[in-house]
Amino acid sequence: MIDVTEKIPEKVILADPRLRQMIDPILEQNKDLPGATMVVLNEIQRTVGFVSTPIQEYVANRLGVPVSVVHGVVSFYSFFTTKPRGKHTVKFCLGTACYVGGTPQLIEKAKQIIGIEPGETTPDGNITLELCRCVGACSQAPVIVIDEEIHGRVRPNKFPQIVRPILETKKE
Numbered sequence: 001m002i003d004v005t006e007k008i009p010e011k012v013i014l015a016d017p018r019l020r021q022m023i024d025p026i027l028e029q030n031k032d033l034p035g036a037t038m039v040v041l042n043e044i045q046r047t048v049g050f051v052s053t054p055i056q057e058y059v060a061n062r063l064g065v066p067v068s069v070v071h072g073v074v075s076f077y078s079f080f081t082t083k084p085r086g087k088h089t090v091k092f093c094l095g096t097a098c099y100v101g102g103t104p105q106l107i108e109k110a111k112q113i114i115g116i117e118p119g120e121t122t123p124d125g126n127i128t129l130e131l132c133r134c135v136g137a138c139s140q141a142p143v144i145v146i147d148e149e150i151h152g153r154v155r156p157n158k159f160p161q162i163v164r165p166i167l168e169t170k171k172e
């Protein structure tokens with residue numbers, strides 16, 4: 001629940017000048033548009049690749065909205081990330097059909113062969129694992145999404161074969 005009485009943060013400064021160089025023009029171009037918060041955050045996610053907590057505070061300050069409003073948008077839409085994503089993303093659907101159909105077992109398998117948990121990125125920056133809501137392919141449950149491509153009826157014993165192409169790009 002958003003607290004509309006929350007104060008707008010004062011004078012938030014982004015320490016990294018490269019980030020400011022990317023974000024300031026986005027704020028300048030969009031700050032007066034209706035729905036500026038969503039537009040600005042979208043553009044930052046696209047350009048910078050993530051919307052960290054300091055960036056959220058900076059945007060809130062510059063747009064004159066409470067941090068909770070910005071945080072609410074970032075945490076609601078799975079499109080946003082607070083940390084940089086890896087080169088490839090593997091998403092596990094947590095919708096009911098997929099969950100019941102075996103998503104937890106797929107996540108276990110992923111942990112074994114990729115070595116990370118959902119929400120993490122491999123140390124070489126190659127793969128990020130994420131959880132997502134229903135992607136509308138429930139009849140093919142359980143579903144995983146690799147770089148926007150949906151794979152249905154994935155069984156744990158088939159998982160290594162499905163992710164092999166993105167594991168192999170590591171060696172490029």
Ligand code: FES
Nearest residue numbers: 095098134137138
């Ligand atoms: S529940 Fe996974 S696609 Fe709908």
